[in-house]
Amino acid sequence: MANVKTHVEESDILIIGGGMAGTGATFESRHWGRDLKIVCVEKANIDRSGAVAQGLYAINCYMGMQWDENQPEDHVRYARNDLMGMVREDLGYDMARHVDSTVHMFDEWGLPMMKNEKTGRYLREGKWQIMIHGESYKPIVAEAAKKSANKIYNRIMITHLLMDDEKENRIGGAVGFNMRTGDYHVFKAKAVIVAAGGASHIFKPRAVGEGMGRTWYAPWSNGSAYALPIAVGAKMTQMENRIVLCRFKDGYGPVGAYFLHLKTYTQNANGENYEKKWYDQTKSLVGEYIDHHPTPTCLRNHAFIQEVQAGGGPIHMVTKEAFQDPHLETVGWENFLGMTVGQAVVWASQNIDPKYTNPELTTSEPYVMGSHATCSGAWVSGPEDLSPPEYFWGYNRMLTVDGLFGAGDTVGGSAHKFSSGSFTEGRLAAKAAVKYIEDKKADGIKVSEKQYKDLKEVIYKPLENYTVGRNEITGGTVSPSYISPIQGLQRLQRIMDEYVGGIATNYMTNENMLNRGLELLKWLEEDLENVGAEDYHQLMRAWELKHRTITSQCVTEHTKFREETRWPGYYYRGDHLKLDDDNWHCLTVSRRDPKTKKFTMEKFPVYHIVDEKKEKKAS
Ligand SMILES: Cc1cc2nc3c(=O)[nH]c(=O)nc-3n(C[C@H](O)[C@H](O)[C@H](O)COP(=O)(O)OP(=O)(O)OC[C@H]3O[C@@H](n4cnc5c(N)ncnc54)[C@H](O)[C@@H]3O)c2cc1C
DSSP: OTTSOEEEEEEEEEEEOOSHHHHHHHHHHHHHOTTSOEEEEOSSOGGGOSTTTTOEEEEOOOOOGGGTSOOHHHHHHHHHHHTTTOOOHHHHHHHHHHHHHHHHHHHHTTOOBOBOTTTOSBOBSSSSOEEEEETTHHHHHHHHHHHHOSEEEOSEEEEEEEEOSSSTTBEEEEEEEETTTOOEEEEEEEEEEEOOOOBOSSSOOSSOGGGTTOOSSOTTOBSHHHHHHHHTTOOEEOTTOOBOOEEETTTOOOOHHHHHTSOOEEEOTTSOOHHHHTHHHHHHHHGGGGGSSSOOHHHHHHHHHHHHHTTOOOOEEEOTTGGGSHHHHHHHHHHHHTTOHHHHHHHHHTTOOTTTSOOBEEEOOOBBOSSSSOOOEEOOOOOTTTOOGGGOSSSTTBOSSBTEEEOGGGBOSOOOOHHHHHHHHHHHHHHHHHHHHHTTTTTTOOOOHHHHHHHHHHHHHHHHHHHHHGGGOOSTTOOSSOBOHHHHHHHHHHHHHHHTTOGGGTTEEOHHHHHHHHHHHHHHHHHGGGBOOSSHHHHHHHHHHHHHHHHHHHHHHHHHHOOSOSSTTTOEETTSOSOOHHHHOEEEEEEEOTTTOOEEEEEEEOOOHHHHHHHHHHO
16 A cells, blocks of 8 residues: 555544544543543544434433432433442443533523523423533534644545554554545554544344435444454443434334424324333343332333234324424424424325324344443443442543543443533543543553554555455445445345344344354454455445444344343344343453453443432431
């Protein structure tokens, strides 16, 4: 790749991904590290990147502590309940105690917040959500990051992390390429914060062919947040805890405002409340968890999936009643305009006016993320004042690789952070990263030219594969010597779909299927050495696919390790259909050896810090 230009940039803090967590991390790095050099690298353009690119209609995580609406303890209990007990309460509490200050900054920066006219407070959509006119949400937080960073690089995909050549298991930076110019970029850094979002498109989506990009989760979220740390041997947690969403069919429009603000409800094709019907069956699987309030998201999915399987579908959202009120009708439509315009277009194309027709719902293919109603991601240190010894190793949100931090979807164990909590977690990680540098933990890092030159060969190889192999094509797109990124992606999606609990099997899997899935993933990994890219855009697709594949391997290993069905409605282990608190009331943690590429798995205790604290206080 002699003709590719190389740029080397040295910084103190490197932030990978300029979404919600990345902009929070960039902003806060400057606050604590006045004289530090701060660089943020984004695959798209930070003005419109990440899951919030199109805007949001609600900030889903706001305590309202100033009015005593909720306290952090309440949020920990809520997230714990929704995740069937399996959360890192230290991380959740830490985020919750700081999240209000983040939202107040958004307000100061000009994000249009809806107000309750009677109380003057932020308008609540539900217990945790406040409503915004959020089309401009992402440009507003991007501006804060742009003012804070020494440099923002757009259109650069980070493909690998760099390691210190002097000290084992210490970070040294990252490398990637510009998808427009093709230039190679080397970012040396003392601390790195990974904030690269979650993983969509690892399971086959419901929408295929021309509708393939139409998923609930952003199609550009390709699991870099997991693949980058996994590849250098960082530990991961709860990767089996993929999420399945109940959303409006085909457009995946949000249902939160409909349920919470418009007070709409669901019913089966016969107009029945089907959730009640599945109470006894669900209780036989998960015991008293079904009696918890609110009903955990996965269990509501479970009733939906069972009802459809039993022939009661399609499931509808009853909108006809609420939409008779002109105000609620406006809110219903605006909900899509600020967030998922595509849903309105789908309804128009299907002749659905929710005032006269109750629209259909569906359950999505699974996604992997750490900030929504799910908690897959990196195993990180918690804050020193809250975390028990197993959860603490020096710096808040630092992974098990020195100097490597995470935030937002990257971080596992802490669900229900959403946009505001992810930005907050970025701030927490940045504060700790600055301290890590101030404590001189990053002194003496050396990244040899050889390390990044070797990676350059690896990164651009798909272009080479194509240039050589295309001459062997006699017709169509099938080459004897390379596979294209789309062919590889479809192969990955089928493996995950059919063996790891996707829609093909109604989210069902078992040990035999997982073993077969792992075998097929291994062969895919081998074949990806021969992925071919005809241009820089396809080179990005090739690396997205490689990141998705490593992420998928990790998901599959975790799913195999947890021998129970903890979250029916997200996935089922047919060979262990019941929740098993005696053996599996624990967090799962994996590590992939960077040399052998083999995963090892272990269990970590779940500490119920919040109520333990309360008990201590009481005694
Ligand atoms: C469909 C949907 C609806 C949601 N609705 C709401 C809501 O109503 N309210 C709410 O509060 N929250 C909502 N959320 C949650 C919220 O969007 C996420 O919690 C938040 O965006 C997570 O922040 P993040 O920084 O981890 O990821 P993102 O915000 O997704 O940012 C990740 C960034 O990393 C970049 N990136 C990825 N890979 C690379 C790479 N290799 N190199 C460089 N850059 C890379 C991406 O381009 C992106 O900009 C929703 C999420 C989704 C998916």
